[in-house]
Amino acid sequence: MSVPAPRTARKAGDPPAFQLRLYVAGQTAKSLDAFANLKRICETHLAGQYCIEVIDLTKTPQLAAGDQILAVPTVVRRLPEPIKKIIGDFSNEERVLVGLDVQPINA
Amino acid sequence: MHKHLSSRSALLDENAALHAQLDEAAETLRAIRSGEVDALVVQSSRGPQIYTLQGQDAETNRFRGEMLAQVSDAIIAVDGDERITYLNAAAERLYGFDGPRALGRTLTTIFKSRWLHPQDEAAARTALQERGEWRGENVHVRHDGHELNVESSITVLRGIDGLPTGQLAVIRDVTERKQNEDRVLVSEIRYRRLFEAAHDGVLVLDAGTHRIIDANPFMTQMLGYPRDQLIGKELFEIGLLRDDAASQEMFRNLERAEQVRYESLPLESPGGRHQTVEVVANLYEENGRPVIQCNIRDITERRRSEEHVKLLMAEVNHRAKNLLAVVQAVAYQTAKHGDPATFADRLSERIGGLAAGQDLLVKSEWKGVEVCELVEAQLAHFKELIGRRVVLDGPPAQLTPQAAQGIGMALHELATNAVKYGALSNGEGRVRIVWKIIADSTPAFSISWLEDGGPKVAAPGRKGFGQIVIGRMAEAAVQGVAAITYGESGLSWNLSAPLEDTLTVIQVAA
Structure with missing residues (x-):
């Protein structure tokens, strides 16, 4: 069970409520699509409340261990807890919103 | 009870965690099947390893394979143990080895490398280790023994983690080019030597x-x-x-x-x-x-030689005419003064004498004849007597061709007479042939034929041709004076002439 993301306005200096980490393997077409899709969804539904950290596992494969990454692209919701993961190119917006437990803005 | 509850709670947590892992695995599989995944992360003893999935890249790889097959250079890929993982059609043709048979085998199965210089092998290894690539020439000896001169470009292949996974070699057969270069080099050396030497x-x-x-x-x-x-x-x-x-x-x-x-x-x-x-x-x-x-x-020397030959030809022509005139005179005089029965023999002897002198002149290229050689040639029939009953005494002196001809004929007549009537007609007589150079205000050459111990001789009643030869003809040849004495002990003949008309090189003792 997860807690819906808080929708209160963020004060200056506060860390973003949604801290996402995107794992990719090089600048492939899929990784670029994944980043673009994720950013679009976040801008739509989490504007001003999120940050995305991109980790390229071809450069730092050891970082895959921390979040127990099995396949890339994978996005990990570090905050708010609990940690959630979605694998794929994030072309299905609904699946992403459900996976990250984000309340759609127009829902 | 509490313990029981705690254990149940732990089991529920574990169950939830397992479910979460199962969900994640299912999600991963779904993503892979739907082609949304780029790479998989696999845990290994060296830490997480990233493996890219070919999936949608298969078509690209097939296209790359097709392209490599069309390349005229041989391309071979090997793994870290030098086992062949790929070779294109050009490599199959170059090494005479089918792809399926070669795959998985070590590189040395299809060829062995021979280095052009001993240090090349170490240099190649260093370049691959330090720079990850090497280009150079060496010789590949195929499995059937055939040797190929090749130009290779070898690159170290690396995995996504940057660690070496093998090598890729692009090999060009330059045997024909090398042979042509060698031929050009040999030709260059050969023709350069011709040019230089x-x-x-x-x-x-x-x-x-x-x-x-x-x-x-x-x-x-x-x-x-x-x-x-x-x-x-x-x-x-x-x-x-x-x-x-x-x-x-x-x-x-x-x-x-x-x-x-x-x-x-x-x-x-x-x-x-x-x-x-x-x-x-x-x-x-x-x-x-x-x-x-x-x-x-x-052609300076050749031209000079040609001029000399031309001159000699004219000289020979002139001398031949002179000689024929002498022969004509000898024949006429022999016929006029001699006995017709012995004409042929006398003429033959006299021409023989002339020929002996002529031989010496030809031998010296018409430059002149040594007196000693002339005397020996004219007395060739009695050469066993020379040094015993015939004594030669005089300094080295070279007679001019004309003097040699005149004096030679005179010596021939004197010898013939000596054998027939004079000192050489018996067993004891002797002949001294003495010549000398007289250093005087007008230097002169003198040659004498002095007989001794032969039968008593007297002046002939009539002047035969022999007399003319040892007298007038000899005098004319050297512009000299001939004197003949018929003494008790034998004949004495002397011819004296100006040195300049007799000898080629005039050397007068001081």
Whole structure:
């Protein structure tokens, strides 16, 4: 069970409520699509409340261990807890919103 | 109870965690199946390893494979243990090995490397270790023993983690090119040697500027210019053609006929040495650039020799006419004074005497005859007596051809008479032939035939041809004076003449 993301306005200096980490393997077409899709969804539904950290596992494969990454692209919701993961190119917006437990803005 | 609850709670948590892992695995599988995944992360002893999925790249890889198959260079990939993981069609053809048979085998199964220089192998290993690539030439010995000269470009293959996974070699067969290069090198050495060692001068000229672009060592020797002073000059500037106009004419002729030949041209070296040269010039192309090669032969000596031969021919002609006149006179006089029954023998003897003198003259190229040799030639029939009953006494002295002919005939007559009637007709008589050079205000040459111990001789009643030969003819040959004495002990003959009319080299003792 997860807690819906808080929708209160963020004060200056506060860390973003949604801290996402995107794992990719090089600048492939899929990784670029994944980043673009994720950013679009976040801008739509989490504007001003999120940050995305991109980790390229071809450069730092050891970082895959921390979040127990099995396949890339994978996005990990570090905050708010609990940690959630979605694998794929994030072309299905609904699946992403459900996976990250984000309340759609127009829902 | 509490313990029981705690254990149940832990089991529920574990169950939830397992479910989460199962969900994640299911999600991963779904993503892989739907083609949304780029790479998989696999845990290994070296930490997480990233493996890219071919999936949608398979088509790209197939296309790459097709392209590599079309490449004319051989391409071979090996893993870290040098086992073949890929080879293209060109590699199969080059090494005579089918792909399926080669895959998984070590590289040495299809060829072994032979290095051109001992240090090359270590240099290649160092380059691969330090730079990850090596380019160079070596020899590949195929499994069937056939040797290939190859030019290779080897690159270290690395995994996504940057660690070496094998090597990729692109190999070009340069055997034919190498053989051609070797042939060109051998040809270059051979023709360079011809050029350098030729005993003819060779000049190479630019056909456009007419200026010298190369000269062989013999040319510099002929002209006395160092090579660098010849380069850039025109032919008339080095004295080979008289002026620019002559030079222009030669080049016009060359353009028309592609070859010109001058049989005899004067050439004066800067040191003032005059030479006569033969020049043959050829127009040809050197790598698309028209050049002229001039071969220059010093024919000074040949010309001199030809002149000498011409002179000798005229001299021989003149002497032959003279000799025939002498033979004619001998024949006439022998017939006039002799007995008709012995005419043939006498004539034959006298011509034999003439021929003996002639042989000596030819031997010395008509330069002259040593007195000693002339005497021995004329007394050839009695050579066993020379040194015993016939004594020769005189200094080295070379008679002129004319003196040799006259004195030779006289000696022949004297010897014939001595055998028939004089000192050599018995067993005890002796002959001394003495010649000397008299150093006087008018130096003279004197030769004497002195008989002793033979039968008593008297002056002949009539003057035969023999008398004429030892008298008038001998005198005429040397512009001298002949004296004949018929003494008790035998005949004495002396001929004295001015030295300059008798000897070729006049040496008068002080």
